[in-house]
Amino acid sequence: MDRHPGTAPDTVTVLWCTTDGDERRKAHTLLVRTAADMLDVPPSELWLAHEEGGRPFLGGAGGALEVSVTHARGALAVALTSGSPVGVDVEVVRRLRAEALARAWLAPVEADWVAGLPEEDRSAAFLWLWTQKESVGKALGRGLRQGGMSRRVPLPESWPPGDGAPPVLHPLPGHRETASAATVVGGGRLVIGVARHDGHRPEPRLGEADLRVHQVGPGAYG
Template sequence: MPPVPGECQVWRLPIGPAHWAGLDVLDDEERQRHARFRQVADRDRYQAGHVGVRMLLGHYLGVPAGQVGFSRHCRHCGAGHGKPVVDQPATKLDFSLTHSGEWVAVAVAADPVGLDVQELTGGTDVAALSESVLSPAELRWWTAQPAESARRAFFGYWARKEALLKATGHGLAVPMNRITLTPPDEPARLVDWAAERPLDGPVQLHDLDVGPDYTAAVAVLSSLPVRITRAEFPASLAAGRQLPDPA
């Protein structure tokens, strides 16, 4: 069943063409973008995310995956750079897609939702990025952490903020360092929103455990407590069989 208010479903999508029927459910723009990726891994992640999203939403909405239509109208300014939303068929369901390393996942909710996974890659200079990602209060906390835990803490902040800005639809229009959250060793919660652009409403933030080499978070714009359910996306969906309930 599709999620109801107060529920968010998170599905991990398998990577690799063998898991998917092909690219025929994608529209022309999606197929062209898929073809432009030079690295096989990038093409596989794109296929998993975009075919998987269409199959899942088509299942929920009772239409073939290829008939799910999307728009990118920003809900803040009306321009065409916004977060993708379903415009055909009409629905209140929202979704958020993320990929990093060996993870591709989608969150679906009845309220605006954002999902983000961050791989703890060794090549990222977190010290150089810290002032643009962390607010002054967060930066003071982060610089006091032991070196062995500081890197994971940084990516914990980053995943939470990416998820939040995906849910609000602000994206890069709101600097991350204007947002203050609880430290990553505490339950995720918004402490202060100091950006010029207003926040859309109450925020529910949740960390997700996706393994030792990643951090992940989901944000839902809702005044209700949100129940997060998680499951592996089943290969049976591509064959038209019924999805199991996430648990």
Template sequence: MDQLTVSGRDTVYVWVGRDTGGQPDPAAVLVRRAGSLLLGRAETAVVLTHDRKGRPVVRVDDVGLAVSVSRTAGLVVVAARRAGAVGVDVERIRPLPALALARRWFPPTELAWLGDRPEAGRTVDFLRLWTAKEAVGKALGRGLRDDGLRRLMPPPGLPLRPVPGVEHLRVGHPHLDGGLVLAVAAHANAPVDVEVVQWPGHGVTAERSTSVERTSLPVVVRGN
């Protein structure tokens, strides 16, 4: 995590680490390191604050960096971007009543899409939709409020794709091994790169992605 080649392109950087539940908070550690690497300053100079919509931002002097945090059992993920708002969400793949949950939370178009998907992969497809909704809500600074679960997502796929009805917002799914589904959203009117950066010792195989965007949708009812 101490070395990172920063691209000149609009890029979302994603760090994956273990969430030990101890102190210091692993999420805070990742956020400060992300700020240090992307803003080129010492970690001690990085200040965590929030913008007017409540989205987390790290600052060094007058320079800001948008960040987003997600946790699932034993894991923490931090996304950071210099060019604008970002959202991230991660879920572990586990048995779920995908269609029953979709009937309760998703719009009819997504329920129909999910029902047509192969049963063997339906849980993953549901989690893609759900994580996409979570990531989009974080990028918007709304979470899942205002019917966020009924906000229509683009079909899963790569690269990041525009979110229907939401101007200049894209969402997609960078690949993670280890039985995980990851979604990233970004405010952008042009393609955005996503790079997953492995944190040594996190125990999850992360794959660097140079594709310009990602798409997905997904699962779990929590706050922002």
């Protein structure tokens, strides 16, 4: 497997792939193998466990890394960094009642943004926001509880966002210690949201974070 510089404090590495089943096991295998590769240790020297609330962590030699895992039907992703809690979420793009869902669950400015897009773009746009909220909840260690869906995330300057450029973590409106981003991958079939939380630092360094998103093949988890 290629070496990824994910142990740098201001780098968040996200690996994703599509799969034909058993997403949970494959995601866990990918995470352990990637962490071992980053740390230059055998996979047997670290293991994946979960806190009481469900947040994953690496034991043994992997204790220096912050990690997150996500899987959906036919897809999975893992995120790794050091120094700051991280969250990742993946969703398969499918047709949704996006405007109605946005009005029910999102902040008004976000719902208005979704409603203002062409109808064929609204499902992906809703998931672009949803995955960020999920990943923020994971980075904070409390999921979508305590108003997680109403917690605003950054809106893109245009849609589709990025115009082919790599995704960039941006601080949440009113919560500068937490930043998120999302990206559409797999030819528009998947949306991946990523977040990290620097609330424990006296001066958060979110603006300096380098987000790297890579697709991997079956050999990474097989």
